[in-house]
């Protein structure tokens with residue numbers, strides 16, 4: 001019982017069969033994990049029998065061997081050999097140039113289709129054949145692309161930092177995990193920022209072009225010095241702080257604006273954190289390093305340029321959209337901005353004859369911030385590992401649209417995750433009538449402090465259990481909250497402290513569904529009038545411990561029959577013989593009663609689904625008052 005259950009929760013499980021993985025770093029660790037697993041595709045969830053670790057994938061949407069579409073604009077379309085088909089590898093579409101080390105790593109675990117320069121139409125046509133997609137900044141992964149994938153696409157890997165070209169909302173809605181490669185190009189982007197800063201200050205690009213045109217203009221290209229000048233770093237994250245560190249080395253005064261940056265980190269680098277307006281009014285140079293978000297969209301506009309020191313110089317290696325480009329042209333023409341050095345543009349590539357690109361005081365590069373040999377190899381490996389990990393069922397540390405759950409929490413909660421899904425699955429099957437499930441309450445009884453128990457995985461899996469059996473929705477950690485909200489399902493959580501051992505994460509999980517009728521009336525608790533199921537984990541195995549007001553004790557590994565009867569001798573034998581006649585194997589049986597010879601609830605675990613006729617025979621036993629078959 002371990003991470004594979006969470007794979008379903010993370011939406012990242014694509015049931016990769018055991019296979020060799022590269023022997024380096026995280027990939028090598030995964031190799032060992034994969035080798036010890038058996039790949040079994042089931043509906044959802046995870047079971048562990050006889051100590052065999054079983055990997056579970058996400059039903060029919062999981063393992064598929066896709067024929068690679070060779071009619072597209074493929075740069076290198078691999079042929080699918082018979083042996084590859086036999087291993088049931090997932091298909092990864094690499095839509096933009098990725099370093100060789102990353103491709104090699106992916107090829108160990110997937111069929112890799114490198115198809116560059118796809119039109120949006122081609123991408124949409126191909127995507128339903130792909131389990132994962134890897135892009136850089138040049139591919140727009142729109143809602144249309146997610147819709148065209150028809151639920152097959154499980155992971156989008158952004159081989160770089162900025163994910164503004166991926167429609168995260170659309171990804172989340174369909175439960176597609178988005179991962180990025182946030183660290184490998186930091187230094188490259190910072191170095192490019194510094195290159196543009198120094199090149200701009202000394203007119204390197206213009207002087208070079210003029211000399212190549214046969215001129216020798218020593219007076220025309222006099223520059224400005226950097227030492228003692230003030231540089232404002234806007235966005236003091238990974239790239240911003242590396243730029244700051246380097247600018248300090250050039251003898252500049254560095255100030256920074258970042259509403260979320262830690263003052264201590266800034267202090268450690270000798271950087272003063274200031275407000276947006278103060279940065280503008282004090283800076284001789286402004287270097288942009290914030291992401292493009294609704295808040296930063298065109299944050300540099302007429303108004304902000306109006307606050308700048310006359311003659312300010314601007315470097316943008318972040319995203320074109322943070323600058324209102326026509327406003328920058330106006331500021332350059334007015335001499336407010338003396339020079340600009342731009343690597344990124346609102347529309348890439350910019351239109352021919354673009355006023356900003358052609359401005360004499362502007363130098364430009366075609367989005368080269370991350371383009372060093374070293375960064376591209378690093379990014380390729382970083383994203384390949386993230387995508388391979390996600391396909392192998394691991395929760396990703398670089399997930400952009402899913403909560404990050406530390407590996408140790410995942411391991412510890414594994415059996416509870418299975419329990420949570422099964423409680424949800426059973427509870428929803430107990431509902432009768434058409435009112436629908438709208439209010440679900442989950443109670444966690446635990447000796448742990450609130451901040452020492454992460455219930456997001458559990459809530460996601462209860463949601464999965466509640467919704468999947470009664471709909472065609474596919475639910476995982478990525479989209480659980482979204483789908484619940486869409487369906488008007490309100491899941492409230494309550495923590496009940498206990499005096500138990502804190503080594504045990506949870507004593508019980510109780511799922512209650514209020515304001516519904518039940519097809520098994522005994523599932524309605526006398527206490528709260530709601531369908532109530534309680535479960536616990538014993539020796540790593542999930543158990544059902546309460547149904548309504550009745551205590552039971554049945555392991556949740558197989559489907560179960562719940563049966564309310566008048567407590568009397570011989571009942572177990574009668575039920576057992578009816579099921580036995582049909583060759584339905586009983587795996588577990590428990591009777592919960594409030595007092596002898598009164599009503600009792602019998603919970604029977606069955607390996608096979610009994611026929612309708614058999615269930616009817618159970619119902620015909622005179623002492624049986626009601627019964628229900630619940631499928632796991």
Ligand SMILES: NC(=O)C1=CN([C@@H]2O[C@H](COP(=O)(O)OP(=O)(O)OC[C@H]3O[C@@H](n4cnc5c(N)ncnc54)[C@H](O)[C@@H]3O)[C@@H](O)[C@H]2O)C=CC1
Pocket residue numbers: 161162163182185186189234235236237238239240257258259260261289290291292295296317318319343344367368369370371
């Ligand atoms: N030109 C290129 O090839 C490259 C561009 N980039 C871009 O550089 C940017 C920064 O990348 P990283 O440093 O890796 O990201 P990061 O996430 O480490 O840093 C971004 C920082 O911006 C801050 N921020 C957010 N909103 C802000 C606001 N309104 N004002 C000021 N700061 C704000 C955040 O708090 C964070 O500290 C991203 O947009 C990324 O896409 C990154 C690598 C290469």
Ligand SMILES: O=C(O)C(=O)COP(=O)(O)O
Pocket residue numbers: 136137138159160161162163185367368369370371
């Ligand atoms: O990582 C980023 O955010 C970048 O802008 C790099 O983009 P690229 O991968 O070079 O298209």
